[in-house]
Amino acid sequence: MDFDYTEEQLLLKDSVDKFLQKTYSFDARNAIIATRAGYSPDIWKGFAALGLLGLPVPPARDGFGGGGVETMLVMESFGRHLVVEPYLGTVVMAAGLIATVGTDDQQQYLLPLIMNGSMRLACGFLEPGGRYDLAHIETTARQEANGFWVLNGSKSVVIHGAVADLLVVSARTSGKAGDADGISLFFVNPGEPGVAGLEYPTYDGMRAAEVTLKNVQINSESLIGIAGRGLPVVELVADRAIAALCAEAVGCMTALKDATLDYLKTRQQFGVPIGRFQVLQHRMVDLLMHCEQARSMAMLAAMKVDSPDAVERRRAVSAAKELIGRSGRFVAQQAIQLHGGMGMTNELNVSHYVKRVTAIDTLFGDADHHLDRFTAAAQALPLPSFEKPRSKWKQI
């Protein structure tokens, strides 16, 4: 057991921190959000140069070969700088997915394009009316005699869906919405006839899309993994995304904590810095404790997300998302409260961290959703056994 980072991990963290410090100021970020695309091609090239786009890709495929801990380090830094680039979908989810279950051809063709920065991907795992349920899939995929698949249905809140060069979608090859079996994964080229979308901004400075698929024809090589057995893969990819988002949330929460503490020391009222007031001191301590507990959970999720034991992975990831959902809410609300009117402004970065933390709770399942999932995972484990109470004597 140890809590130390390797030399390589420290180097990775350092290079990401330095790059973002140089390129991703709050103003620079706002400028990126104001562009049509909503992300920065230059930054993306920078990520490619740093090797970040191949983070989950094994060294045998010229990637970094990172796991949960490496992703955590990168994402925490992204959180601190409020990075809006399509990294989660392209790298953490899609590249990880391809490296895990892609065919040799898929890996050989796609991974280099992702790593050199010329291809971005987005994942559509949720559908209208399905809330956070990854098994609630009504989109259908039917295989024609010529081997082609025909997809029909719609995907909801596909983050960065409109800037993606390639989509990954889940669809049903059998069964009905809610069934665990019968889900398959496909690559869909957004340029195919029948693919339409509505792009919209999200309140946290990102972009998302509602995607509809109408008789979209894709070739047989577009199937990812085994037909009908996609759900465990979707769940694994979602868990990786969650672990990454937990780290990103910790980055945001830490920034909020630092900003708030700074404000308590500098803002004067009643002739003293407001940090002199005990009620605010204690609130600030609670804020700190929420940050520390959240950090611990992001670490736990990072360490367990690669576990071959799916129950252990699910338990840790859902526990982390639940705790961070709640603690993120607390930290965000108190950061605004302790900044007073300034906390309400769009001008100060505080509100932008608040919005991102709030958004993270709604991505891949909120605190309540993961409390359910955590309990379900716990029920898969045997109950603790204690010696049975001895027989009860009754004295009359």
Place this chain on the structure above:
Amino acid sequence: MNLDYTEAELAFRDEVRGFVRANLPQEISRKVIEHKRLGKDDFVVWQKLLHQRGWIAPGWPVADGGTGWNPVERHIFEEECAAAGAPPIMAFGVYMVGPVLIAFGNEQQQQRYLPRILSSDDWWCQGYSEPGSGSDLASLKTRAVRKGDHYIVNGQKTWTTLAQYADMMFCLVRTASEGKKQEGISFLLIDMHSPGVTVRPIITLDGEHEVNEVWLENVEVPVENLVGEEGRGWTYAKFLLSHERTNIAGVSRSKRELAYLKHIAAQEKAGGRPLIDNTRFSDKIARVEIELMALAITNLRVLAADRQGKPPGPEASILKIKGTEIQQAITELMMEAVGPVALAHLPDSWGDHWLGERVGPEYAGPLAARYFNYRKVTIYGGSNEIQRNIIAQGILGL
């Protein structure tokens, strides 16, 4: 970064587990797990067994009787002992006065007291709090006046835990009233069998006798019982408070209690189904469990920082606050779990070998009392509000 134990750590765990399994009397572990009343002997028997094995004081320097374990090994030891239902080691001797004597006591004091702390031949109690001095401890008034080669001590200590068993008390007394109030405090060792010492029970809301008032009336304490220098007692007391932090969070014990809570909730029925399947209740269990998972990691992070030689700091206060909140939440849920039978107050049935009447299942008996008793954990050892003050100053610089 890795949570898995190494081969060596696994071997160590097996060694500890083997020892605990072979030596911890089942009668004692059952009382601990089932929240039965523990007597002095229950603590002493287990502590003597640990002493014979050389494991009673893991945190002490090896030369003084410590084990030389690293923080991970100490953590493993805690986990194994707690999981098996071993009684906690009484803190006053091993964790509190022992380290102070090692750091600040003279050789004579060390030779006289340390071996008897290790062997549990002396039972120690802590005489800090007074009726007028709780959180503001430095305002304490118990006076020690030097007269020849004795101090004459007069005053009243209160909340003194298990003083009814104690042979010795380490005590903060005022030896000077001018200057800063902290600078007039000295650290004295008082023989509880001395004339002028009176121990009076305070019955707490659970009906139990755990704390006492200790009256000191013209008690003669030999000057050789002064630890370190006169007027430096406050420094030693602060050292003591920051010293022991491996176990301050109580994570290992809370894990066992949480498992027991699930065990109870699986047997209780609500609407004909196991309570543990009732969403409203299982949500509460799950939330505590998640908080505890996080605290376990936070605790290990603090230990890891320890290993890198960083000095103990106010992070210990985070562990104390979170740890006690979780302990209280678990006792509360256990009481809730058994429903109305929690009302039955039959203290005699909390002893061992009770063959008389019970109401409800055996595990239900002590749960309400335990819930009430555990309100103490956020008050003593520096209340959680005081801990927040410490964090605000020590970590946040407010």
